[in-house]
Amino acid sequence: MYVLACENDNMANINILRQDGENGIVCIFHFFMLAVDHLYNTKGNHRMKIAIWGTGNIGKYVYQKIVNNEKYIVSYFVDSNEVLWGTQISGVKVISPKQLENIFTEELSFVLVAFSKGVSIYRRLLNMNISKFGIIDECVYSSKLELERDLCQDKNILWSDTVDKPLLWHLETNVVDNCNLNCRGCSHFSNIYGHRDKVPFDIFCRDLQKIADNIEIYSFLLLGGEPLLEDKINDYMRTARKILPRTIIQITTNGLLIPKQTKEFFECCRENDIRIIISAYKPTLRLKDKIIEILEENQISYIIRENREEFSKNIDLSGMADQDLAVRQCRESGCHFFRYGKLYKCPFEALANKLFEHYNLDIRFRGGVDIYDDKLDWNMLVDALSNEPIDACRYCGIEEKVEWCVANPPALEDWVVKMK
Ligand code: SF4
Numbered sequence: 001m002y003v004l005a006c007e008n009d010n011m012a013n014i015n016i017l018r019q020d021g022e023n024g025i026v027c028i029f030h031f032f033m034l035a036v037d038h039l040y041n042t043k044g045n046h047r048m049k050i051a052i053w054g055t056g057n058i059g060k061y062v063y064q065k066i067v068n069n070e071k072y073i074v075s076y077f078v079d080s081n082e083v084l085w086g087t088q089i090s091g092v093k094v095i096s097p098k099q100l101e102n103i104f105t106e107e108l109s110f111v112l113v114a115f116s117k118g119v120s121i122y123r124r125l126l127n128m129n130i131s132k133f134g135i136i137d138e139c140v141y142s143s144k145l146e147l148e149r150d151l152c153q154d155k156n157i158l159w160s161d162t163v164d165k166p167l168l169w170h171l172e173t174n175v176v177d178n179c180n181l182n183c184r185g186c187s188h189f190s191n192i193y194g195h196r197d198k199v200p201f202d203i204f205c206r207d208l209q210k211i212a213d214n215i216e217i218y219s220f221l222l223l224g225g226e227p228l229l230e231d232k233i234n235d236y237m238r239t240a241r242k243i244l245p246r247t248i249i250q251i252t253t254n255g256l257l258i259p260k261q262t263k264e265f266f267e268c269c270r271e272n273d274i275r276i277i278i279s280a281y282k283p284t285l286r287l288k289d290k291i292i293e294i295l296e297e298n299q300i301s302y303i304i305r306e307n308r309e310e311f312s313k314n315i316d317l318s319g320m321a322d323q324d325l326a327v328r329q330c331r332e333s334g335c336h337f338f339r340y341g342k343l344y345k346c347p348f349e350a351l352a353n354k355l356f357e358h359y360n361l362d363i364r365f366r367g368g369v370d371i372y373d374d375k376l377d378w379n380m381l382v383d384a385l386s387n388e389p390i391d392a393c394r395y396c397g398i399e400e401k402v403e404w405c406v407a408n409p410p411a412l413e414d415w416v417v418k419m420k
């Protein structure tokens with residue numbers, strides 16, 4: 001009789017084998033093969049057992065990209081939705097976060113987080129004592145990218161064991177404040193900013209460096225206004241990449257100036273790994289084929305966001321909106337913004353005074369956190385930015401949909417749903 005005891009569930013199926021006459025040779029051989037397979041498949045050996053957290057399109061796409069990778073075996077899917085617990089996807093069991101917590105140390109090498117805004121569970125995974133996890137950039141799914149054979153080398157995955165500061169999933173700022181399109185109800189109030197209004201470049205650099213010294217930033221967005229109106233846009237991109245060597249960096253543009261960009265601009269995007277996100281409003285759609293042709297010819301990573309026929313407005317000047325409801329329904333949730341030495345929960349908090357001043361309203365926001373305050377606790381700041389409502393939320397009412405159009409000059413009603 002051969003007895004093999006092992007805590008790992010791979011071995012549970014082969015814990016007792018009998019040597020019985022002629023069959024014994026077969027059994028020994030079978031045992032040998034299973035043992036080899038076990039050694040080959042378990043943690044620390046050639047194939048690593050991993051779990052994918054996320055059972056939606058992104059999780060399934062990542063699974064398809066890994067299933068034939070000889071370095072890994074996807075042992076589980078994980079999902080917070082209890083309806084899915086115990087079900088299977090492509091023969092792989094879906095378990096709960098609690099089950100993951102219980103089996104991780106014994107069974108798994110790491111967890112891959114594969115759902116939109118997966119970085120939102122970063123703190124939760126740390127609290128669950130998941131010692132290693134990687135957060136996949138959702139562009140892997142949206143742009144149908146391949147994954148590196150060695151996932152630890154994949155630049156679209158942020159690994160928890162490389163992060164030694166508080167992690168903020170998203171940060172953004174305006175490169176210039178005005179725009180060449182002037183959409184009605186622009187959430188950055190671009191159509192009431194003057195020509196070439198902007199934060200000076202040296203202040204942008206100093207603020208970004210200060211934040212990056214204290215926070216790990218997962219995703220950084222250069223926007224406006226229209227960022228391609230800035231002559232020195234290449235300097236912004238180079239500086240952002242130098243300060244944030246492993247952050248996902250993107251520019252959001254309405255795309256109208258893409259056909260006018262130089263070879264140097266596209267080279268700069270490529271060399272600094274900057275992705276271009278095009279918000280395809282009606283005028284952009286007319287140029288869409290041309291824009292795509294240019295971007296592809298220059299081998300630029302890009303995303304085109306269509307369905308921009310509708311805008312929404314929600315400013316409630318009474319300041320009596322339900323803050324908690326506003327945060328739950330917030331369309332700028334997570335769009336943390338910096339400007340002139342302050343970090344804000346959202347662009348509305350950072351920029352709305354421009355609207356109030358322009359229309360002589362007696363409202364002023366005094367929020368934002370001074371990033372040069374020596375006593376600033378950056379851990380607490382990251383938590384507060386992510387989780388707590390701010391005073392400005394009292395001015396975010398119920399959204400009303402409006403048809404997209406240009407508004408130049410604009411009117412207060414373009415933004416406001418309720419007057420004082
Ligand atoms: S394209 Fe429209 S929404 Fe975007 S910054 Fe310009 S005016 Fe605002």
Ligand code: SF4
Nearest residue numbers: 326330346392393396
């Ligand atoms: S003020 Fe609050 S509800 Fe309004 S956009 Fe900012 S975070 Fe969202």
